[in-house]
Amino acid sequence: MPSESTCFILNEPPHRDVNFDLKDDKSTFKLVKRSLRPLKEGEILIKTLYLSNDPTQRAWIQKGLNADRMYTAPVLKGDIMRSTGLGEVVESRHSKYRPGEVVSCDLKWADYSIIKQANIFNKVENTKVPLTWYLDVLGMTGLTAYFGLLDVAKLKATDTIVISAASGATGSMCVQIAKKVIGCKRVIGISGGADKCRYVESIGADVCVDYKDPKFYSNLKKALGEEKYADVFFDGVGGQILDAMLTLVKPFGKIIACGAIAGYNNIKGSSIVGWPQIVVMRLQVLGFIILDYQNQYELAIKDIVRWIGEGKIKVDKDSFSLVDLSNNFEKIPETWGMLFSSQKGPGKLLTKL
Incomplete structure (x- = not known):
């Protein structure tokens, strides 16, 4: 099992524009290595497969935000940056999840993350559809x-x-x-x-x-x-x-x-x-x-899959943008930053690791 994780921490919470220059001491994010401790009961070790790039993640890192008025916990200085994503179970101390299974969950900008069952939205049950759908039309x-x-x-x-x-x-x-x-x-x-x-x-x-x-x-x-x-x-x-x-x-x-x-x-x-x-x-x-609708996801996913089969929802290479960073881990922040520029194409922006 891996003993450490490569990840991005929040280095300088931004007040306005995000600083993507990793060589700058004041860059918004910083690439670091963090040790992975042994799993506790109920925890799961996840290998990141895909990251979801969403504008709402910008609100999580805002300098001086009022955490009491947030719908989720903010990312604080020194914390590993969060994201939703798809990951493969590497090791599990939870009876519901086994190595090799793929889950949609709260992840980090990291190659490996330790998460709890509460951080998992759903398990990928329908393996007949592309994994990317679970962060896009089914995400x-x-x-x-x-x-x-x-x-x-x-x-x-x-x-x-x-x-x-x-x-x-x-x-x-x-x-x-x-x-x-x-x-x-x-x-x-x-x-x-x-x-x-x-x-x-x-x-x-x-x-x-x-x-x-x-x-x-x-x-x-x-x-x-x-x-x-x-x-x-x-x-x-x-x-x-x-x-x-x-x-x-x-x-x-x-x-x-x-x-x-x-x-x-x-x-x-x-x-x-x-x-x-x-x-x-x-x-x-x-x-x-x-x-607010997490307990109803499965029903919605079944409806959307049916609509895709009926030709009512279009899913093809033009309906999402996938950036493959398999060999460019350091470009995770820059890729996310495309959301706020004219570089982003139509549909969902995904990062593959």
Whole structure:
């Protein structure tokens, strides 16, 4: 069994932009070796296979954050950076898990991690589908779309929905579930750039609006057509896009908030001025965290697998981005950083180790 783990610790919690220069003493992350102790009863040693790259991980490392207002424990200075991922059981002192099995779980930016059963979301039971699906369409992002639309929004076929970050991992699943599973009357995506907008339309959106276009707001109003207003806005961005949509959701409509990436590197990016619209239009603003639904994952996964088989959900080489770092472990932070740049392609961003 391995005696040590190669891992990244949080070296300098960032206030604004993340410093990815590992040669800098003030770099956000630092590559180190940590000893692996013998397992205690109930613990499992996991070898990392894939890491999930998610914007929410940025919030976990924010300098000066109030831990009392977090849905999960923050990563503190000196801690090994956390992530969700897929790993293979190497050694187990828990009766439910055996060496060789693959689990979806809370991991670290490390080649080996010691975890508890509580950190495991589910065991990979269906080995007929690619492992990467369990961090993508069958993972947190796919499940966020599933529960966000079906349970939180209670989306109906008669609804018009607008989806921000529609080319991203969660957004692209929302587009497909809204249009091809629920059969919404009109599905409008928001994304950045002509290529990403074309992708969003190719997976089912009636139209996708480019937020980088100077005429974004007028184009958004045009996309709504005769309806003029949306019944539901599904948002993972916040900031100016949320501000615009506050004026374009109909009275008694819903805003479903699953993220706020616009402000993750600079809190000012989350600023909005349209809150009075919530009062005037009697809007429902509903925030949720996918971990609230952990005991329902298995049912959702079965539904999504069925929809894929029926051709309602698209999963191919264009629906996710996989970065193979089998021989470049030191590039884990840099790869995660692609989430906040124009380098990231459509769909989920995954790291293979």
